[in-house]
Amino acid sequence: METEVKLTKLASCAGCGAKVGAGTLARMLDGFETHYDPRLIVGYDKSDDASVYVITDEVALVQTTDFFPPIVDDPYLFGQIAAANALSDVYAMGGEPRTALNIMCLPESMDKHTVHEILRGGYAKAYEAGAIITGGHTIHGAEPIYGLAVAGFVHPDKVLTNSGARPGDVLLLTKPLGVGVITTAAKADLVEAPVLERIYRQMATLNKAARDVLVNYPVHSCTDVTGFALLGHSFEMAQGSGCTLHIRAHAVPFHPEALELARMGFIPAGAYRNREYAQAGVQVSGKVEQALEDLFYDPQTSGGLLAAVPEECAEECLQQLLAAGVEAARIGYVTEQQDAAVCLEE
Amino acid sequence: MVIVDARGLSCPEPVVMTRKAMMDKQAKYQVLVDNLASKENVTRYAQHQGYAVQVEETGGEYTLTLTKA
Numbered sequence: 001m002e003t004e005v006k007l008t009k010l011a012s013c014a015g016c017g018a019k020v021g022a023g024t025l026a027r028m029l030d031g032f033e034t035h036y037d038p039r040l041i042v043g044y045d046k047s048d049d050a051s052v053y054v055i056t057d058e059v060a061l062v063q064t065t066d067f068f069p070p071i072v073d074d075p076y077l078f079g080q081i082a083a084a085n086a087l088s089d090v091y092a093m094g095g096e097p098r099t100a101l102n103i104m105c106l107p108e109s110m111d112k113h114t115v116h117e118i119l120r121g122g123y124a125k126a127y128e129a130g131a132i133i134t135g136g137h138t139i140h141g142a143e144p145i146y147g148l149a150v151a152g153f154v155h156p157d158k159v160l161t162n163s164g165a166r167p168g169d170v171l172l173l174t175k176p177l178g179v180g181v182i183t184t185a186a187k188a189d190l191v192e193a194p195v196l197e198r199i200y201r202q203m204a205t206l207n208k209a210a211r212d213v214l215v216n217y218p219v220h221s222c223t224d225v226t227g228f229a230l231l232g233h234s235f236e237m238a239q240g241s242g243c244t245l246h247i248r249a250h251a252v253p254f255h256p257e258a259l260e261l262a263r264m265g266f267i268p269a270g271a272y273r274n275r276e277y278a279q280a281g282v283q284v285s286g287k288v289e290q291a292l293e294d295l296f297y298d299p300q301t302s303g304g305l306l307a308a309v310p311e312e313c314a315e316e317c318l319q320q321l322l323a324a325g326v327e328a329a330r331i332g333y334v335t336e337q338q339d340a341a342v343c344l345e346e
Numbered sequence: 347m348v349i350v351d352a353r354g355l356s357c358p359e360p361v362v363m364t365r366k367a368m369m370d371k372q373a374k375y376q377v378l379v380d381n382l383a384s385k386e387n388v389t390r391y392a393q394h395q396g397y398a399v400q401v402e403e404t405g406g407e408y409t410l411t412l413t414k415a
């Protein structure tokens with residue numbers, strides 16, 4: 001994975017770890033005047049993955065954007081990961097991406113080949129997703145940044161928001177956790193190449209296959225688990241839904257190497273921001289090791305989907321996800337609202 | 347006592363520096379950091395290596411005293 005430039009050396013913080021904390025973001029967005037439009041069915045409270053605007057009875061527009069500094073040194077891979085991450089918000093709403101715009105910032109000294117490789121990665125993922133990149137905007141700056149603004153479509157009655165979970169639902173999660181911890185430890189050269197290859201492949205994997213399965217079931221709620229980590233996004237789902245999410249700590253899949261690295265303190269700063277934001281709403285019951293809890297606050301770049309699925313079809317849905325090649329697991333359940341928004345159980 | 351000054355650095359640098367310093371397995375170290383994530387991470391690393399950690403905060407800077415338990 002040697003390239004001429006060490007892309008990650010140009011980044012002050014990596015991938016979704018660069019995301020502004022959820023609490024800070026809410027304060028920055030507070031109090032602005034907005035128009036009300038009955039066709040905008042998702043987007044006012046600013047905490048969902050994308051906005052949804054109804055065009056006809058059968059078509060709604062899904063819009064989102066996401067970009068970040070390099071999380072890997074290989075520019076082609078960086079392009080793929082950034083694009084997969086941006087496209088993911090459309091899948092999290094149950095939609096299909098159709099068009100995308102490049103968003104790019106480059107140091108003036110960056111060579112043309114590197115730029116070309118980043119864009120090639122983005123185009124490759126957009127193509128795989130069935131979306132067309134129709135243009136974009138590039139500026140100069142000290143730190144490289146790449147991502148997409150994506151537009152997609154969804155049927156207005158089949159929008160998957162992060163606020164529809166209901167008591168009795170089962171929580172399914174795709175993609176194992178630990179990406180932030182492992183990429184942090186990788187900066188200290190403490191991660192073996194095959195492990196890195198595995199998480200790079202995971203980050204570059206679209207959530208398309210998972211979305212294509214989920215839309216066949218009456219899923220009540222869905223979100224992608226990215227910068228705010230499993231517990232931050234669960235907290236948002238719980239608050240939005242007016243329910244309590246119960247997560248069984250030992251049922252949550254993670255990359256095994258990540259646990260030991262978390263014990264050694266290779267935890268990105270974003271994980272502590274996530275903890276600060278969500279921990280007042282998270283109640284831990286039973287024995288959950290601190291390092292495991294740390295993994296649940298770990299920002300996931302291009303993470304998987306968290307879905308609240310009715311109990312009666314949860315097992316079949318899980319089996320279909322696995323059959324589609326998606327790494328997925330049943331990690332908890334939803335109840336009526338209790339004292340804590342999220343219960344992390346042994 | 348060995349003092350590791352990791353002020354002005356972000357993760358994983360302070361842990362990497364602490365790890366390097368602790369290779370000689372002395373009974374006591376002092377680590378200086380200036381952000382919460384570094385404080386937490388160095389604490390975790392030291393505890394993982396079997397050291398007790400005492401933290402003192404002054405004006406946003408943390409002095410961590412690591413003592414072999």
